[in-house]
């Protein structure tokens with residue numbers, strides 16, 4: 001199922017953060033936002049599920065631990081409904097306005113959690129993602145990779161949501177799923193070892209981001225980064 005859609009062009013730069021639970025996405029996203037702000041590059045930060053008002057309602061449905069009866073297909077379609085709204089209402093306008101958009105999770109989460117781990121099929125998840133996003137994939141997806149046990153030990157104090165309550169074997173599959181996807185799409189997805197120190201992870205992410213911006217766009221963002 002190959003996409004027949006034309007790639008959407010825009011002056012901004014689109015980055016997603018992906019990975020298993022407790023990998024430190026939020027901390028690293030904060031570092032990256034600071035980096036762009038320091039270079040006076042307009043940057044917006046968002047998340048999935050829940051990047052819009054409609055999305056927040058969908059997020060409640062998806063993550064409420066009480067909703068144990070939610071079926072895999074319905075789960076996938078809810079994540080996609082959130083994403084379709086997010087792309088059209090928030091992400092695309094920001095990219096068209098020349099901003100850097102950083103999202104805490106995006107399409108690869110559905111590819112891995114629903115397509116691979118729920119067994120719905122990677123092909124299906126990708127085809128439906130393509131429809132929901134109008135073909136919009138990040139210029140760079142950063143996967144923070146961490147052994148599952150380490151991830152969960154980092155989030156001991158939190159009340160776990162519906163997805164986090166899945167078995168360790170599910171989360172191991174999530175980890176392998178992201179690694180599989182990154183091998184399949186090495187140009188688009190970059191794995192970073194999240195077991196390094198916070199500062200090492202920050203520096204490595206920054207290096208990949210600069211590399212990708214330099215390679216993919218001879219534009220204002222790259223010029224500003226060189227200042």
Ligand code: TYD
Pocket residue numbers: 020021022048049063079104105106107108109110111113114161163164
């Ligand atoms: P969230 O609280 O945002 O967790 P995290 O800090 O791990 O990102 O919860 C999002 C949960 O939803 C997370 O367990 C991953 C899962 N998810 C999917 O299963 N499919 C998706 O398409 C997305 C975006 C998230």
